[in-house]
Amino acid sequence: MSNPYSFTTEDRWLTMGDGVRLSCTLAVPIPKQTDEKFPILLEYRPYRKDDSFYNYIQPTIHYLVRRGFIVANVDIRGTGSSEGVLIEREYTSQELDDGELVVELLARDPRSNGRVGMHGLSWTAFNSLMMATLRHPPALRAIFAAHGSEDLYKNDIHFMDGILHQDEYILSVDHENALPAPLQYIMDEKWIKERFTARPWIDVYLEHQLDGEFWQKHSIKYAYENFTLPAYLLAGFYDGYKDFAMNIYENARKASSKIKVVVGPFVHAMPDASHRNPGPGYDGKAEMVRWFNHWLKDNDETNDIMDEPDITLFMRTSLTTGAYRYESEWPITRRKIQRMFISSGKKLIEKIGEDTAAMSDIDTLEYRPWVGFEGGEWWGSATIDQRPFDEYCLVYDSDLVDNTIEIAGYVDVSLQVSATAPLAHWFVRLEDVDIDGQVWFVTGAALNGAQRTIPSTFLEPNHPYTIKLQLHFTTWTFFPGHRIRVAISNAMYPAFWPSPFSMNTSLYLDPLTTFIDLPTIPGLLPISAPPPPPFTQKQIEPEYIFSEAFSGGRPSKAEKFDIVSHRTLIYEQLSYELLPNGCFISALMAENFTVSRTDPADQKWTTHARQVYVFDVNGYLSIDDIPIKDEDESVYPNLDLSARRHFELRTDLTFYSDRDYFYVNLKRQLFHPDGTANSSTITFEFNGKHKRQFQ
Incomplete structure (x- = not known):
């Protein structure tokens, strides 16, 4: 980039209507011309911009401000450096009310041209979409949203596809929200009341296990006609939110002045995070x-x-x-639906004869609630061989593919099924069996059997039902010599909490009701496609590949252990940060999923989080130079702490179930609140119990 802007950084308060002040950090370009004004780009989230997220957000700030934008990062009310009581959950009306005023106040800055754009991934994509659709502050002119959602019930992490989901985010967001505000970290009665003793969000969501007003109020799918702002939407095949971009485009493009969509080989990160994404980025x-x-x-x-x-x-x-490819329309008009029938003999066939059409064989599957580790922690994260999972599924393979088949879009599935219990879930995965016999995940989806109707109702045992699933958005190429596979199960653990009844399920192989529809795209295979879009060939400039010298950690752990009565899955990650002010932060997140082999209702998720802050850790050129103690889970630096202020927040969360209820047990502890080893510990405990609602 030639002639980039120099810039300054400043912190300021944004005062809300009730007097609560939100913390805002601005990076402001230094004008090159008299009276030069700049637009403002806003990220608005609860992820602690001044400590936990500080190192993470710096590359984006520097990139944007040096190209002539005022870059604003604002902590949501009650989080990070902002004042106020912690919001009671994600995406509240209070968050959006404050967001409207934040946009207005930023636009009034005399250095601004009065135009604001919102951007970001995950949380900041979600609230950017909501502000653009549900609020429309006049100064907000465009958004850039990566890995967002249009449906907070089925297309978010709490009830994916309508089924309860738990993962490390549930622990980490609750844990960090209990921390005192940077950079003073004052631990007084006000902090205890407003943050430390807050109800865990998991308990709030368990009051709303079915879709309804709670989820729909801020789901933009119910207000597509209001999606009028220009939006750039970025989705990834290896991310849980891969559907949102195409769903919004298909339903809101007539209302919006412009929607641009990119769906690529991305995990839950921007495309330029090439060290995290499995395919070519830009x-x-x-x-x-x-x-x-x-x-x-x-x-x-x-x-x-x-x-x-x-x-x-x-x-x-x-x-x-x-390869990246432009498409000028959606749905693609040259698309052809290729129906394949799930048939007897574990076959997936394209044509049925008269004999086959008259038959209706039945395949039966024993419910094994512990299977599914290889399926990943959410849809799309599975990048390992699926054969160990498929051993416990109903599996149907096509003949060897003769001619290359390319698909793009949503795969529709129809199944006629029954269960011997009043509740069952169905999981369908589309897979590619390569010439070596390895099996690769292409796409999948789940259906909560009670949600086949609205309102939800239990199944009548042994009664056949025809259920419909739309597998999540995908592209894929099946090459000659490969086979197309459909794998069907009633569990995918730990991504989905198991249904509570022992049972068998049946699949009726009636060609009128049991089949899949592939959205094939003839005529433009990658080998003959036009050149890729130019923007996908532009890699990030070397000067903006920031050193990660001040962020580090231990390799993540994911392990599976089997004994006669249970399967246990262990996940663990440990990270370190060193901030410019000499603050060292370690963060440990550990999860232990235990699932019974004899009682599907007996499941437990035990989590453990520790976050250690040590101040005055100065003189180190990289995080790797700081010695770490091997004992005590390696969360403390091997330094003399007697002369340094330090504290530790520990959260232990246990979630478990029986046939009738879900249980939440949480314990928060803050050690060394005054920085000395002899100081007292602050403790908060919470217990919740919720009746299962068709889960």
Whole structure:
């Protein structure tokens, strides 16, 4: 980049209508011309911009401000450095009310041109979408949202596909929200009341186990007609939110002035995080600049982003290979639906004869609630061989593929099923069996059997039902010599909490009711496709690949252990941060899933989080230079702590179930609140109990 802007950084308060002040950090370009004004780009989230997230957000801040944007990071009310009582859950009306005023106050800054863009991934994608659809503050002119959601019930992490889900985020967000505010870390009665003794969010969500007003109020799928702002939407095949971009495009494109969609080989990160993504990335920050240059600046002389087709898809040829391609329409008009029938003999066939059409064989599956580790922690994260999972599934294979088959979109599935119990879940995975016999996950989806109707109702045991599933958005290429596989199970643990009844389920192989529809795309295979979109070939500039010298950790752990009565799954991650002010932070997140082999209702999720803060850790050139104690879970630096202020927050959360109830037991402890080893411990305990609601 030629002639980048120099910039200054400042902290300021944004005062809300009730007097509560939100903490805002601004990076402001130094004008090159008299009276030069700049648009503002806002990220608004609860992830502690001044300590836990500080190192993470710096590359984005530097990239954007040096290209002529005022960059604003704001901590949500009651989180991080902001004042106020901790919000009671994600995406509250209070969060959006404050967000409207935040946009207005930022736009009044005399250095601003009065135009604001919201951007970010995950939480900041969610609230960017909500602000653009449900609130419309006048100064908000465009958004850039990566890995967001249009449906807070089925397309978020609490009840994925309508089934209860638990993972480390549930622990980590609750744990960090209990910390005192940086940078003073005052631990007084006000902090204890407003944050430390807050009800855990998991307990709130268990009051709302079914879809309804609680989830729908801020789900933008119910307000597509209000989605009028221009939006750049980025989704990833290896992320849990892969559907949102195409769903919004298909339903809101007529209302919006412009929606641009990219679906690529991304995990829950931006495309330029190439060390995390399995396939080829590109400079996602450069795309953000192109987008906001057009919508927020007056001097954008190039209009190339508006001349490009709306849709860019990465057409996968494996888990790590493929090619980007423009599509000018959705649905793709040249798409053809290829129906394949789930048939007797564990076959997936394209044509049925008269004899087959008259038959209706039945395949039966024993419910094993502990299977599914290889399926990943959420849809899309599975990148290992699926054969160990498939051993416990109903599996149907096609003949060897003769001609290359390319698919793009949603795979529709129809199944006629029954269960010997009043509640069962069904999981369907589309897979690719390669020439070596290895099995690779392509896409999948789940259905809570009670949610086949609205309102939810239990199953009548042994009664056949025809259920419909739409597998999550995908692209894939099945090559000659491979086989197409459909795998069906009633569990995928630990991604989905098991249903509580022992049972068998049956699949009726009636070709009128049991089949899959593949969205095939003929005529433009990767080997003959036009050149890829130019923006996907632009890699991030070397000067913006920031050193990760001050962030580190131990390799993540994911292990499986089997004994006669139980299966145990262990996940663990340990990270370290060193901030410019000499604050060392370690964060340990550990999970232990235990599932009974004899009683499906007997499940337990035991979690453990520790966060250690040590101050005055100065003089180190990298996080790797700081010695770490091997004992005590390696969370403490091997330094003299007697002369340094330090404290530790520990959270232990146990979630378990029986046939009728879910139980939540939480214990928070803060050690050394005054920085000395002899100081007392602050403790908060919470216990919750919730009747299972068709889960």
